[in-house]
Amino acid sequence: MLSKLIIKQAIRSGASQRQALLQRTLFTAPKSMRFMALNRCFSTDNSRPQQVEIETEMVEQEPVISHTEKKEFRAETRKLLDIVAKSIYTDKEVFVRELISNCSDALEKQRYSEIAGKATSGNTGGLFINITTNEKERTLTIFDSGIGMTRDEVTDNLGTIAKSGSQEFMKNLQGGAQVDGQALDSIIGQFGVGFYSTFIVADSVEVFTKSGLEGGAKGVRWVSDGSGDYEVSTVENLDFERGTKIVLKLKPESREFSRESEVEKIVKKFSLFINYPIKLNGQLVNNLQAIWYREKRDVTEDEYERFFEHLGNTKVPYKFKLHYSTDVPLTIKAVFYVPSTHQEKMGMTQETPNLHLYCRKVLIKEGATELLPSYLRFIKGVVDCEDLPLNISRETYQDSALISKLRNVITRRVLKMLEDEIKRDSDRYDNWFETFNHFLKEGLMMDSENKESLLRLMRYSATFKEKGFISLDEYVKKMKAGQQKIYYVTAQTREGAINNPFMEPFKNSEDAPPVLILTNNIDEVCFNQIGEYKGHKFVNIETSYDEISKDLGVQQPSSTDSANSLPEEDVTTFSLWLKSELGSSVGKVSISKRLKDQPAIIFGQMSSSMRMVMQMMEQQQGSTNPNSDMNKNNTLEINPKHPIIVKLNELRKKDPKRAGMIAGQLMDNVMLSTGIPFNLHDSVSRNFKVMNDYLNAVSVKKL
Ligand SMILES: Nc1ncnc2c1ncn2[C@@H]1O[C@H](COP(=O)(O)OP(=O)(O)OP(=O)(O)O)[C@@H](O)[C@H]1O
Numbered sequence: 123m124l125s126k127l128i129i130k131q132a133i134r135s136g137a138s139q140r141q142a143l144l145q146r147t148l149f150t151a152p153k154s155m156r157f158m159a160l161n162r163c164f165s166t167d168n169s170r171p172q173q174v175e176i177e178t179e180m181v182e183q184e185p186v187i188s189h190t191e192k193k194e195f196r197a198e199t200r201k202l203l204d205i206v207a208k209s210i211y212t213d214k215e216v217f218v219r220e221l222i223s224n225c226s227d228a229l230e231k232q233r234y235s236e237i238a239g240k241a242t243s244g245n246t247g248g249l250f251i252n253i254t255t256n257e258k259e260r261t262l263t264i265f266d267s268g269i270g271m272t273r274d275e276v277t278d279n280l281g282t283i284a285k286s287g288s289q290e291f292m293k294n295l296q297g298g299a300q301v302d303g304q305a306l307d308s309i310i311g312q313f314g315v316g317f318y319s320t321f322i323v324a325d326s327v328e329v330f331t332k333s334g335l336e337g338g339a340k341g342v343r344w345v346s347d348g349s350g351d352y353e354v355s356t357v358e359n360l361d362f363e364r365g366t367k368i369v370l371k372l373k374p375e376s377r378e379f380s381r382e383s384e385v386e387k388i389v390k391k392f393s394l395f396i397n398y399p400i401k402l403n404g405q406l407v408n409n410l411q412a413i414w415y416r417e418k419r420d421v422t423e424d425e426y427e428r429f430f431e432h433l434g435n436t437k438v439p440y441k442f443k444l445h446y447s448t449d450v451p452l453t454i455k456a457v458f459y460v461p462s463t464h465q466e467k468m469g470m471t472q473e474t475p476n477l478h479l480y481c482r483k484v485l486i487k488e489g490a491t492e493l494l495p496s497y498l499r500f501i502k503g504v505v506d507c508e509d510l511p512l513n514i515s516r517e518t519y520q521d522s523a524l525i526s527k528l529r530n531v532i533t534r535r536v537l538k539m540l541e542d543e544i545k546r547d548s549d550r551y552d553n554w555f556e557t558f559n560h561f562l563k564e565g566l567m568m569d570s571e572n573k574e575s576l577l578r579l580m581r582y583s584a585t586f587k588e589k590g591f592i593s594l595d596e597y598v599k600k601m602k603a604g605q606q607k608i609y610y611v612t613a614q615t616r617e618g619a620i621n622n623p624f625m626e627p628f629k630n631s632e633d634a635p636p637v638l639i640l641t642n643n644i645d646e647v648c649f650n651q652i653g654e655y656k657g658h659k660f661v662n663i664e665t666s667y668d669e670i671s672k673d674l675g676v677q678q679p680s681s682t683d684s685a686n687s688l689p690e691e692d693v694t695t696f697s698l699w700l701k702s703e704l705g706s707s708v709g710k711v712s713i714s715k716r717l718k719d720q721p722a723i724i725f726g727q728m729s730s731s732m733r734m735v736m737q738m739m740e741q742q743q744g745s746t747n748p749n750s751d752m753n754k755n756n757t758l759e760i761n762p763k764h765p766i767i768v769k770l771n772e773l774r775k776k777d778p779k780r781a782g783m784i785a786g787q788l789m790d791n792v793m794l795s796t797g798i799p800f801n802l803h804d805s806v807s808r809n810f811k812v813m814n815d816y817l818n819a820v821s822v823k824k825l
Pocket of ligand 1: 224225266270285
C-alpha cells in the first residue's frame with residue numbers, strides 16, 4: 123500500500139516512472155535488506171546505445187526468455203543513509219521535531235496500552251519528555267517515558283530504513299478495539315525515516331530503551347555512527363524503568379544544538395502543542411494546549427485569549443473567533459481569529475500571514491499563504507489537517523488540488539463567520555468593518571467566486587441614514603417603487619457628498635431614490651467592476667440626465683418665469699459661445715432639466731473620483747499634464763434659469779472679454795464643487811483678475 127502511494131506521489135511530484143520506482147524501492151525495501159539496497163539504481167550512467175540505421179527486413183518473432191532469476195535490489199547502506207539523512211530535509215533543526223514526535227508516539231502508545239489493559243503505568247513518574255543539553259560535552263539527550271522497545275523492536279524499527287513501527291502499531295489497532303477513540307488520531311510517525319535525521323547533526327547516536335510491555339525485560343542499547351552499520355546490546359541497570367533515551371554526540375559544526383536557547387526555540391516552533399509535558403533542562407517548555415483538538419464547549423474564553431496572544435504576539439484582544447472542524451474534503455480542525463486592529467491601518471507594512479498549518483499538532487508550515495486568499499491575510503490561527511498528503515520531509519505536501527479544495531473550504535467558512543457576526547451583533551461588526559473594510563474590498567476585486575458573500579459583508583453610508591452604515595440589502599429595501607438602479611455619490615466626507623451639485627434632484631423630493639455615499643475611491647472601482655447587485659445596476663449620480671431620469675420621476679422646475687430665464691433665441695448662440703470660451707475642457711454644452719439652485723454641473727465618461735484616481739496614477743508615472751485627456755468629452759450642463767447664466771448671457775453681448783473671464787471662473791467653480799481635478803494655478807490667477815475687475819467696477823460706481 124505504502125509503496126503504491128509513494129509511486130503515485132513521486133509521479134505526481136514530477137518524477138519519472140523510473141525515479142518513482144527507485145523511491146519505492148528505497149522506502150519499502152524488505153527486512154532482509156536492512157542497511158543495504160539499491161546500489162545499482164543510483165548509477166548516473168544514462169547513456170544509451172547509439173542508433174545505427176541498418177536496412178533489414180523485420181520478421182515478427184516471439185522473444186525467448188530463459189535463465190530467469192529473482193533477485194533483490196542491493197543498496198549501499200552508507201549512501202542510503204546519506205540520502206535519508208541529508209537529502210530529504212532542508213533544515214538541520216528538524217531532527218528535534220522528529221525525535222519529539224517519536225517520543226510523543228511512544229507516550230501515546232503507552233497511554234493506549236494502559237487504557238487497553240495491556241500495560242501498567244509503573245513507577246515512571248507519568249508520561250513526559252525530558253531534554254537535556256550539554257554544551258561542554260556537545261551532547262543532546264532526549265528521554266521519554268513512553269512504551270520503549272524490545273531488542274527485536276529495536277532491530278526492526280531502527281535497523282530498517284523506512285520501517286515505521288508506529289504505522290504498524292496503527293495498523294494493528296485498526297483491526298482491534300479502539301480505546302478512548304483518540305489513539306489512532308494522535309500517532310504522528312508514518313514514513314519510518316525521521317529517526318535517521320539525527321545523522322544530519324550527530325557523529326554518533328546512542329539509544330537506550332526498555333519496553334513497558336514486557337515486564338522485567340532487559341534494557342537495550344543501540345548505537346551507530348550512521349556510516350552503514352550499528353550495534354545492539356543488552357544493558358542492565360538503566361537509570362529508568364521504562365522508556366527511551368537517545369543521546370546525540372553532535373558534530374562540531376552542529377554544536378548549536380547543545381545550546382539550551384537554540385533547542386528551546388526549535389521545540390517551541392515545531393512541537394509546542396505536543397500532548398505531553400516537555401521539560402528542557404528541568405524547565406517546562408510547552409505550557410499551551412492544542413485547543414483546536416478539543417471540543418469547543420471544553421475550551422474556556424481565557425484559553426482562547428491566551429492562544430490568540432501567543433499567535434498574534436499581542437495583548438490587544440481579538441474581535442471574533444471561529445473554532446471549526448470538518449471531515450470533508452479533509453479532516454480539518456481549526457481555530458481562526460479576526461483581530462480588532464491591524465498594522466496596515468497605520469500605513470505600516472503589509473500584514474504577514476499568521477495562519478499556521480499543522481498535522482497532528484506538529485507544525486508543517488508557519489504562515490501558510492496557500493490556505494487563504496491574500497485579502498484575508500489579517501486572519502490568525504491554526505489549521506490542523508490530519509490526513510494532509512505530506513511529503514516525506516513533512517515540510518510540504520503533495521496534492522495541490524486537495525490544497526486548493528482545502529483553501530476554498532476555509533475561505534468560505536471564514537467569510538461565513540463574518541456574516542454570522544453580523545447576525546449576532548451588527549453594530550459590533552460595523553465597528554470592525556470600519557477598520558478592516560479595505561481587506562474585504564480588495565477581496566471584492568479579486569475573488570469573483572466569493573463575490574456574493576463579500577457583497578453581503580459590505581457596508582456603506584447612505585442618504586437615508588444620518589449615522590452608521592447600511593448593507594446593500596438595506597439599500598434595496600429602501601428603493602422607491604419601480605426604481606431600477608442603485609445610485610451612489612462619491613466624496614471625501616458625508617457633508618461633501620450631500621453638497622455635491624448632482625445631489626440636487628435627489629434632495630428635492632421625498633420620492634427621489636436613496637443614494638449611497640462612498641467616501642473611499644476603491645468603492646467606485648469595485649462597483650465598476652461588479653456592475654450590479656441583485657439585478658440593479660450601480661450608477662454614479664454624476665451622469666447624464668437620461669441615465670437617471672426614469673427613476674427620478676417628473677421634476678418640477680423652480681421657476682416658470684421666462685423673464686428670468688435664458689431667452690429661447692439665445693440658447694444656441696450662448697451655448698456655442700460658452701463652449702468656445704472654455705476651449706478643450708468642455709466637449710459639449712447642454713441645457714439642464716434637473717437643476718434648480720446650481721448654475722451648472724459637469725460630467726464626462728469618468729466620474730470625479732475616478733479622475734482623481736487616474737490623476738494620481740498618471741502623476742506617479744511622471745505625467746506633467748495629468749488631466750489632458752480626461753476633459754475632452756465633458757458635458758457642461760447649464761441651468762437656464764440661474765441668474766448667473768442669465769446675466770452672463772447679457773454680459774456676453776455687451777462685454778465679451780469680461781464675460782469670457784467669468785465663464786472661466788464659472789467652469790472652475792463647477793469643477794471644484796464636483797471634486798474634479800483642475801489647473802489650480804490658472805484658476806487662482808483668473809480669480810484675482812475677476813476680483814480686481816469687480817473692485818474697480820465698484821469703486822468707479824462709488825466715485
Ligand atoms: N522514542 C521512541 N520510543 C519508542 N519507539 C521509537 C522511538 N523512536 C523511534 N521509535 C520506533 O522507531 C520507528 C522508526 O522511527 P522513525 O522516526 O524513523 O519513523 P516514524 O516515526 O515511524 O515515521 P516518520 O518518518 O514519519 O517520522 C518508529 O516507528 C518507532 O516504532
